[in-house]
Amino acid sequence: xxxxxxxxxxxxxxxxxxxxxxxxxxxxxxxxxxxxxxxxxxxxxxxxxxxxxxxxxxxxxxxxxxxxxxxxxxxxxxxxxxxxxxxxxxxxxxxxxxxxxxxxxxxxxxxxxxxxxxxxxxxxxxxxxxxxxxxxxxxxxxxxxxxxxxxxxxxxxxxxxxxxxxxxxxxxxxxxxxxxxxxxxxxxxxxxxxxxxxxxxxxxxxxxxxxxxxxxxxxxxxxxxxxxxxxxxxxxxxxxxxxxxxxxxxxxxxxxxxxxxxxxxxxxxxxxxxxxxxxxxxxxxxxxxxxxxxxxxxxxxxxxxxxxxxxxxxxxxxxxxxxxxxxxxxxxx
Numbered sequence: 310x311x312x313x314x315x316x317x318x319x320x321x322x323x324x325x326x327x328x329x330x331x332x333x334x335x336x337x338x339x340x341x342x343x344x345x346x347x348x349x350x351x352x353x354x355x356x357x358x359x360x361x362x363x364x365x366x367x368x369x370x371x372x373x374x375x376x377x378x379x380x381x382x383x384x385x386x387x388x389x390x391x392x393x394x395x396x397x398x399x400x401x402x403x404x405x406x407x408x409x410x411x412x413x414x415x416x417x418x419x420x421x422x423x424x425x426x427x428x429x430x431x432x433x434x435x436x437x438x439x440x441x442x443x444x445x446x447x448x449x450x451x452x453x454x455x456x457x458x459x460x461x462x463x464x465x466x467x468x469x470x471x472x473x474x475x476x477x478x479x480x481x482x483x484x485x486x487x488x489x490x491x492x493x494x495x496x497x498x499x500x501x502x503x504x505x506x507x508x509x510x511x512x513x514x515x516x517x518x519x520x521x522x523x524x525x526x527x528x529x530x531x532x533x534x535x536x537x538x539x540x541x542x543x544x545x546x547x548x549x550x551x552x553x554x555x556x557x558x559x560x561x562x563x564x565x566x567x568x569x570x571x572x573x574x575x576x577x578x579x580x581x582x583x584x585x586x587x588x589x590x591x592x593x594x595x596x597x598x599x600x601x602x603x604x605x606x607x608x609x610x611x612x613x614x615x616x617x618x619x620x621x622x623x624x625x626x627x628x629x630x631x632x633x634x635x636x637x638x639x640x641x642x
Contacts, residue, residue, distance in 0.1 A: 310336045310429060317433040323371035323381045326437060327364060330401070333433050334360040340425065341418055352417030356426075359400060359410040366397035383440050391444050401434040403476075404453055404483055405460035412464075412476040420521065423472055424512035427479050428505045435486075435501055442494040450491050451574060455581075457484025462584030469523050471515060474588060478547060479508065481585050488578065489562045492569055500558035503631065507547050507555055510628040513621045514540040527595050539625045541596045546628055548589035549582065554631040 313336055316329030334357070341353035374390035375381050386394065396407070403411035415423045438445075461481025468474045482504045490497045518533055518540075520526045530537045546553035551560075559582070566575035 310425070312336075314429065314433045318436055321383055323367075323374070323383060326383065327368050327371065330360075330364055330367070330433055333430065334364065337425065337430060340422055341414075343422070344419055346417075348417035352414040355410050355417075356414045359407075363397045363400040366393055366400070370394040370397065383437070384444075386441060386444050391441065392446060392449060394441070395438070395445050395449060398434045398438050399453055399487070402431060402438075402483055403480060404487060405457040405480060406453075408457070408460060408480050411480060412473045415472045415476040416470055418472075420472070420512055420516045423475070424509060424516075427475065427508050427512065431483075431501075431505075438487075438490065439494050439498060442490050442497070445491055447491045450487050451571075454484045454486075454488030454490075455574065455578065457481060457487065458578055458581050459484075459584075462581055462587075465585060465588045468588070471521055471523065471526070471592075474592070475508070475511065478585065478589075479504075481582075482508075482547075485558065485562055485578070488574070489565055493565050496558075496561055496565055500562065503554055503558050506624060506631070507543060507628040510621070510624045511540065511543050511547065513624065514543065517621060523592070523595055526592070527599050529596065536621075537596055539629070541593050543625060543628050544589045544593050544596070548586045550586075554628050557631065 310333060313329045313332030313334075316332065317326050320326045320329060338353055338357055341356060342349055370390040370393040371381065373393075374386050377387050377390070378385055400407040415426065418426070457480050461477045461479075461484060465474050465477035465481075468477065482500070486497045486500045486504070489500070514536055515521070515526075517536055518526070518529045520529060526537075526540075529540075542553065546555040549555045549559040559579075563575050563579060566572075566578075
């Protein structure tokens with residue numbers, strides 16, 4: 310995984326970037342099938358087919374561009390190859406309307422593998438998108454970003470499986486990044502970094518309490534009250550509520566859209582984000598305000614685990630308290 314991502318990060322040549330993406334895809338397939346279950350095999354098959362299709366489109370568009378321009382440089386693309394490439398990268402990222410594989414794949418794998426899929430596997434495609442941000446079509450980015458925020462909020466409302474909820478949450482957050490990609494790539498990069506921190510913290514918290522369904526987080530308070538409290542705040546941070554970390558990217562993106570006289574888009578995206586806020590608040594309500602009956606499954610654990618929670622505590626702190634530092638981080642970029 311690290312080899313493929315490093316090749317993409319260091320490449321200025323489309324063929325090298327494509328090779329890096331292929332190494333990335335082939336490296337995670339055995340990790341997806343690590344769990345001996347038909348759902349894991351199905352998830353790996355779906356992931357491979359979608360990623361292979363997107364890689365074929367990337368290779369096709371780069372070949373057309375090399376034929377037209379006579380070079381393979383990432384920063385020189387004509388109109389049609391650029392649009393085809395943008396769509397292919399967005400399929401790799403799982404952006405709407407090419408998002409259908411993302412919830413199904415996440416549902417069929419473990420939480421630890423889902424963490425890799427939702428964070429590390431997004432780095433290489435997002436890097437390519439940031440490198441060509443000055444060439445992308447603004448209207449295409451706005452339409453895909455707007456659709457992703459809408460689908461990410463609307464589809465997550467009726468879900469009871471936490472992995473599917475996190476998949477739609479990922480789609481919505483990536484939509485915010487794509488909307489502002491053409492206008493301010495630095496702001497999009499800041500949003501991506503904060504997204505990785507917050508998503509990692511919620512996945513690690515769920516792995517600690519071994520919860521994959523809403524009914525399982527409802528009985529987590531007696532078992533791990535401190536972890537449950539921090540997880541509740543992380544969900545509110547993902548929702549973008551002040552004064553938590555997740556509020557910063559939404560505020561900065563909205564201000565940037567207003568500065569570019571895109572008032573209608575800014576207002577529409579903010580209103581649609583209320584859909585996602587609903588299911589975040591629903592999870593928070595289950596975590597904090599529903600006390601389960603005192604059964605054996607909800608009693609405090611008398612034989613605790615010896616594993617260290619220091620890394621989780623550190624990343625949870627980052628996902629909750631980075632709001633004051635966000636303007637400084639943006640200036641440093």
